[in-house]
Amino acid sequence: MVFPPRKFTTILDVARFTSRLIDAAMDHKEILDKRALPIERATSREPGQPxxxxxxxxxxxxxxLPGRKRDSQYVTPTPQKGDKPPDSEHIIVICRSQLYCVPVRAADRGRLTEDEICSQILYILDDAPCLSNIPPVGLLTGWKRSLWAEAREDLMKDDKNKRTLELITKSLLVVxxxxxxxSTFNCRLQRGVCGKGHTAGIRDETNLFHQMLHGxxxxxxxxxxxxxxxxxxxISGDGACxxxxxxxxxEGVAVIQLVEKLWNHADSLDQNSEVPASSHLPPPEKLEWVLEPSDRQRIEDAGQVLENLIKDLDFQVFRFTGYGKxxxxxxxxxxDxxxxxxxxxxxYRLYGKLTATYESASxxxxxxxxVDCIRSATPEALAWVQAMSQPKEDDEMGNKKVTFHLVSDEKKHLLWNEAVIAQTxxxxxxxxxxxxxxxxLGLREAARETSPTAAxxxxxxxLDPSYRLANKFLLSTSQVATTTDSFMGYGPVEPDGYGASYNPxxxxxxxxxxxxxSSEVTSTSRFAQSLEESLNIMQSLLTRPPT
Structure with missing residues (x-):
């Protein structure tokens, strides 16, 4: 998720903004500890349902947490109503590959103030550049899951590594x-397709997104x-965040609501350029690793796999400005x-056919x-897109050329209405x-669990080919609406597929x-161009007077 870039002029600006985000996260955590979040209710389609x-x-x-066969989750237990909130909480801050543990609440002094958090961040920003040869252990988390699980098991054999991994797992969040x-990172976009274009010395939105997704x-x-x-x-020193x-x-909705709340809190306060008062707190703890040659080799292998994935990602942020919601x-x-x-x-305009399409439905x-899956490739959608894609025919009448459509606007309107009804x-x-x-999915997993033997x-x-085809989502989509001028995206789920999030x-x-x-059939530049043309001809159809 990319937020509008900030304007940082000093290292203090970075630390102050970061500390405000963390302070807002602590405010939110206190609401969670009291189980005081108000119940949300449906606003449409049987409105009022909790x-x-x-x-x-x-x-x-x-x-x-990685597993050799199946991953698991760690979730900090939330106090039930009437329970005492936790005495201590911490976050992890990573700077130049060095991990620091920052206590944000302690049994002996309570919750840190914004100034105290700011002092801790300033220390990290000053300390990390002085360190060298920091092992990039974080690269392992971008490796294939079974290989990362094996590597983590070996790291856990050392007590220091075990403690470090547990601190990371149990932290409230990572900064x-x-x-x-x-600014030239991933400049393989065709001119005129990207929303803002590439300008020397200025980072565009696609560049910003790459930083948030994979670094x-x-x-x-x-x-x-x-x-x-x-x-x-x-948070980047140049203001990207x-x-x-x-x-x-x-799901994205829950995460977006939380993170926008943090950013709005940090944005709502006046810029504070005062250096925080000297703190009596000890500096944050640098987390250390004990690594064997095999661990270092794994880190190198993981880094190469991740590097190849990043180089293979064809991504762009496309802002359609012709109209909106x-x-x-x-x-x-x-x-939607x-x-x-x-x-x-x-x-359809690109490939002459539709494909299994995933859209998340809460x-x-x-x-x-x-979520469940809204399957947008309906028979009604197919009939409409075929009509919209019919070629024009020309006819010579004397010296005058007459152009006409094989499908009338009236028929296109009729098919459009049917497609809208089916999608709705x-x-x-x-x-x-x-x-x-x-x-x-539930029936399939139940069948696996109740089978007499694995065979x-x-x-x-x-086992039917149609079931496999129906679950090969070459178009994976999701609406991720935001209240700020931010946007969220993700990668494709198939080698020859597209990821397509949208924010109206x-x-x-x-x-x-x-x-x-690496796909020979996909291209985000061509898809963006087809999408722009499609949106324009849809507007043209819906605004033409009926004949």
């Missing part, structure tokens, strides 16, 4: 104090991460439904509900618990498009 709040309590203090990426590589900030941690707040979050504990609403269509159909049209109306119904069915994917075949439905604004739509350079 929504499950469990995800909100699994964000701070959570971490993903990454980064160096800026070069830029082993020579930049990728070792300045701990990718297992649910929340990593990222954002979030990298591990998805298994919570105000125009879409004037067409009496949900912005409209944009989903635009994605279908863009894909199922928080149910206890512990996460698909969305409503999913949020009300009538989707198919989570039910089928027993699954029921035929799960009043007069624009922000798309985060991803694919892999």
């Amino acid at each position: 929504l499950c709040m469990a995800q909100y309590y699994r964000i701070l203090g959570a971490s993903r 990454c104090l980064d160096e800026a990426l070069p 830029g590589g082993i020579g930049l900030n990728s070792a300045n991460r701990w990718f297992d941690k649910t929340i990593q707040l990222i 954002g979030l990298c979050y591990e998805h298994s504990n919570a 105000e125009f879409i609403k004037s067409c009496k269509v949900s912005p 439904v409209y944009i989903q159909l635009a994605l279908q049209l863009a894909y 199922t928080r109306r149910f206890r512990l509900g996460r 119904q698909e969305m409503v069915d999913n949020i009300l618990g009538l989707g198919i994917d989570i039910h089928l 027993s075949p699954l029921p035929e439905i799960f 604004k009043k007069e624009s739509i922000i798309f985060c498009l991803s694919a892999f350079w």
Whole structure:
């Protein structure tokens, strides 16, 4: 997630802004400890239904743990009502690959003030550049999970490493104090497609996003991460700031609400340029590692794998400025439904067919509900995109050339309305618990667990080629709306697929498009161009007077 860049003129500005984020996180944690978050309720489609709040309590203090066969989760136990809140809490700060443990609450002195946190951050910003040969252990968290699990098991054999790993796992969150990426990083975009373009000395939004997602590589900030941690707040010395979050504990909506709350708190306060008063607190603890030659080799191998993945990522932020949700609403269509159909049209214009499409649908109306899958590639969508993609025909009448469409506007409007109705119904069915994917997943896993032997075949439905094809999501999409001018994105889920998150604004739509350079069939530049053309011809259709 990328936030609007800050203006930092001194190292104190970096420390002060960071300390305000941490202080706001502590305010939020106190609300969680009291279990005082207000219950959210559905605002449409049977409005008033209470929504499950469990995800909100699994964000701070959570971490993903690698396993050889299956990963697990660590979640700090949330006090029940009436319980005493925890006596001590800490965060991890990473700067130039060096990890520091910063207590933010202690049994003997209570919670640190913003000034005290600021002093701790200033110490780290001053201390880390003086260190050399820091082992980039964080790279292991970007490795293949089974290999990282094996490496972690070996690290845990040493007591010092074990303590370090436990401190990281149990921390409230991780703060990454980064160096800026070069403005030329990943400049393989076609001219005119990227929202702001590349200008010497100025970092564009695509460049900023790469820093938040993966850090830029082993020579930049990728070792300045701990990718297992649910929340990593990222603040760069040049003012770039954002979030990298591990998805298994919570959906984007819950995380966005928390992080925007932190940023709004930090933004709402006047710039404080005063150096914090001398603190009686001891400096933050540098976390150390005891590494064998085999550990160092694993770190090197992990770094190379991550480096190759980063080089292969074809990503761009595309801001469509032709119109936004105000125009879409004037067409009496949900912005989400409209944009989903635009994605279908863009894909069809490129490939002459539709593909299994994933869109997340919140199922928080149910206890512990996460998401189900809105399948946007409906028969009605296919009929509409085919009509929209019919070529024009020309006819010579004397010296005058007449151009006409094979499908009339009236027919396109009719097919459009049918596609909108089908997409809307698909969305409503999913949020009300009538989707198919989570039910089928549960049945498949139950069949595996109840099979007499591991070799027993699954029921035929799960072995059928159509089931596999239906779950090969070459288009993975999600609406990630924000109240600030920020945006969130992710990578594709298939080697030949696209990731496409979107954030509808009043007069624009922000798309985060991803694919892999190694794919011979995908290209975010071509997809962005097709998407722009699709959105324009949709507006043209819906604003032309009926004939």
